[in-house]
Amino acid sequence: MLKINLYIFIKFIKAICTSGRSITLILDDLQWVGLESLNDLDILIKDKSIKNLSIIGTYRDDEVNQNHPLALLLTLNDLDVSNVTKFKLQNLLHEDLNELISDSLKVSPLESYPLTALFHEQTKGNPFFFKQFLKCLLDNKLLFFDCIERKWKVKECVFGNEEFSDSVLELLYNKITSFTSTTQQVLKVASCLGSSFSQN
Numbered sequence: 001m002l003k004i005n006l007y008i009f010i011k012f013i014k015a016i017c018t019s020g021r022s023i024t025l026i027l028d029d030l031q032w033v034g035l036e037s038l039n040d041l042d043i044l045i046k047d048k049s050i051k052n053l054s055i056i057g058t059y060r061d062d063e064v065n066q067n068h069p070l071a072l073l074l075t076l077n078d079l080d081v082s083n084v085t086k087f088k089l090q091n092l093l094h095e096d097l098n099e100l101i102s103d104s105l106k107v108s109p110l111e112s113y114p115l116t117a118l119f120h121e122q123t124k125g126n127p128f129f130f131k132q133f134l135k136c137l138l139d140n141k142l143l144f145f146d147c148i149e150r151k152w153k154v155k156e157c158v159f160g161n162e163e164f165s166d167s168v169l170e171l172l173y174n175k176i177t178s179f180t181s182t183t184q185q186v187l188k189v190a191s192c193l194g195s196s197f198s199q200n
Contacts, residue, residue, distance in 0.1 A: 010043070013050060023054070024053075026057075026058075029058065031063040031064050031068070094116065097125060102116075105151075118159060119134075137158065142155045143155075
């Protein structure tokens, strides 16, 4: 049954690509890919009859060791290397974080520098952790918009606050464990379904 579904999927991709349109297939979090799915991806990549197809795959390289099935595909043994481009995305640098915070809060880079130092210390420039830490500050009203002065402000207590001495992972853990057991169970199931799902 799975092979029939793969056959239909490849025929579908070919039909789109041969109609004069190009298609980009984005596969996220390939560090979790199973062997069966990886074999299917390998078949798709090697099919020379498919034109106008770009495949973008993302994975966390710290979760893919040399024994991981994805590592075998990434060795490109049987693939045409000229058709494959690899990019390694690094965490945001201190200067990049400062520019992001400065632009977001509409303050000068000099004014945003102390907040940048705090964010960099807590997140090491990881974009996901950055977003979570920012949300944590907003939820706790430690970062707020002053309607009188019409500007974003940070409460001084966040600097040197021992509550933030733990990593962002600890903050996320505390947030998740504060949910009811039912909500935690739903999150466990939802994490298997993908980045979005219907609540109905």
